[in-house]
Amino acid sequence: MTTDWLKDLPEAAKTYLEGRRLDEVECIIGDLPGIARGKAVPATKFARQPYFHLPDSIFFQTITGDWGEAAGEDGFIERDMILRPDMSTATAAPWTGDWTLQVIHDAYDRDGDPIPFSPRNVLKRVVQMYRDKGWEPVVAPEMEFYLVARNTDPAKEIQPMMGRSGRPAAARQAYSMTAVDEFGPVIDDIYDFAEAMGMEIDGITQEGGAGQLEINLRHGDPVKLADEVFYFKRLIREAALRHDCFATFMAKPIADEPGSAMHVHHSVMNRTRKQNLFIGPQGGETDMFYHFIGGLQRHLPAAIAMLAPYVNSYRRYVREQAAPINLSWGRDNRTTGIRVPISSPEARRVENRLAGMDCNPYLGIAASLACGYLGMTQEIRPDKQQRGDAYNGEPDIPQVMGQALDLFDESDDLRHMLGGEFCRVYSIVKRLEYEEYLQVISPWEREHLLLNV
Known part of the structure; x- marks a missing residue:
């Protein structure tokens, strides 16, 4: 130095x-x-x-x-x-x-x-695999989180924070500017901190949950964007603490409210021509576009253990609560796990809606990119497009952490992409967490099983 x-x-x-x-x-x-x-x-x-x-x-x-x-x-x-x-x-x-x-x-x-089980190194490994093919992956994360009342007793349910009006934050007010104004002082500090750190916010909106907000980031290099999400989590927590509330990135902090996701938008550029590989000569959709979607559909079940890394994560995948329950794909359809947003051909991208905000941003983005890469290199065709409500379909993703880890351990393709030593360490640590959770007796069990079974 x-x-x-x-x-x-x-x-x-x-x-x-x-x-x-x-x-x-x-x-x-x-x-x-x-x-x-x-x-x-x-x-x-x-x-x-x-x-x-x-x-x-x-x-x-x-x-x-x-x-x-x-x-x-x-x-x-x-x-x-x-x-x-x-x-x-x-x-x-x-x-x-x-x-x-x-x-x-x-x-x-x-x-x-490089230490193989360092998350930033894992993401760099995946990005390098794209670059070795002459491709440049581009991502844009969306961060959802809740501002909640201070909670120092784990036995108590999490409650929405008190807004500027003196009333608790209200649910079912998605995109309401009045609802955003309720958190004005916290949001002001988020903007001020982000500006001091040189990080650009693309927008802040109120989501569907009580006290739930979303911050969008501009698209760019995967490692840089993962760094920003890593920094933003710390920044947002500090801003909340200044105003006597907590910011939580739990996937499902409040029962009967929507969970918090980290949706990730993906596109892939040709490194030399700087052209979106999802765009055909006449602006149409290319084979690579469909193969990327096919890779997500085939390989995401094995990667869910990285996108949904805790037992709480699986409580988010509930019908009709703004989270996917399967791996269907569709255009401009927010009920699907894989969505193609409306855009110009130049901005064509694929949105993975499965990752929870509780995931490590380096690992969540690495896992999602790995699945897309496998689709492109293995030339996987996706299922037929979902044209209606995907909640009418059957779930096809793991429902519990143990099942997700079994699929993760069985995937030779992911092991090749992410590195065998990382996969070994990750599985051991996550299985220990799952075993620790299984030793905890919940209030539901005490209430309904104590005297009834």
Whole structure:
């Protein structure tokens, strides 16, 4: 790291620090759930260190803090990884009390090879497979989340937050500007934080749930967009805490309300001609367009364990509640799992509506891109287009986490795309989480089984 490294920062970071003294740098990396792990160091120390160390065990930890037996043949020795900063990700942490930057790091072993179970490395692997074919994948994520009342007791149900009017947020007010205004102070901070971080919001809307919002991001490079979703989750949580509420990215936080998705729009460009491969000579739809859809239909069942990574995730797939129940595809049809939005030929894209907002953005996007790639390389034709209500069809995606993990473990195609070592570690950690959940007795069981069976 050179002494004049501040001169090479992205423009937004330089603007944020203009006329100010940088105090601290947060060196961070996303683990399997997408939690930011790392170290905060004084800016002067960061300037002197080209890398820092964290143990590889951060990728073996469950969401509850337990540890999966995923260390491999050498045992649980917590070998140090080398974490090197990607300075293109340097951005403000504007909610802190001093002048702080945060920088995403990439994980390598002592030989300089990427750590295979680091989520950002998994996504980079998939993107490189596209580039090796002369293709450039393009994505645009949509982020849904709830603003809810503070909840410090897990035994209590989650409640909508209190709006500006002094009334709880109301459900079934999709696209209402009045409903958006209820959260005005929180949204103002979200915009301010995003501006300080140099991240562009394409729009904010009220969704169908009580206190549920959606933020759309502009299309672009998959790794860059996954970085932005990773940063946005942190940003939104911090904005909510300033206004005595929580932001939650649970897939299904409130019973009888819609769940929260991370819809991902996909297109694929020719790297040399910069042309959308889904567009034919006369503006029609190409074989690659249909093959991408076919790949999603065939391979997403095995990838659901990455798009819906927790037991709560499967509560989202409910008929008539704004989430798909099957892998049908259709044009301008929001009941299908795979949707082709209305667009000009140049903007033709495929929307995967299965991913929950609880997924790790690197892994969710990697899984979705992997399925599309397999469709394009295996020349998979999709089923007939769904022209009516897809909720009238039968479910054809896993219904529980255990079933999803079985399909994940059986997929040699996904193992090839994502890397065998990643798939091994991911399965071990997720199965431990599932086993932990199965030991919990729910209020429903106590209420209906205690005296009746």
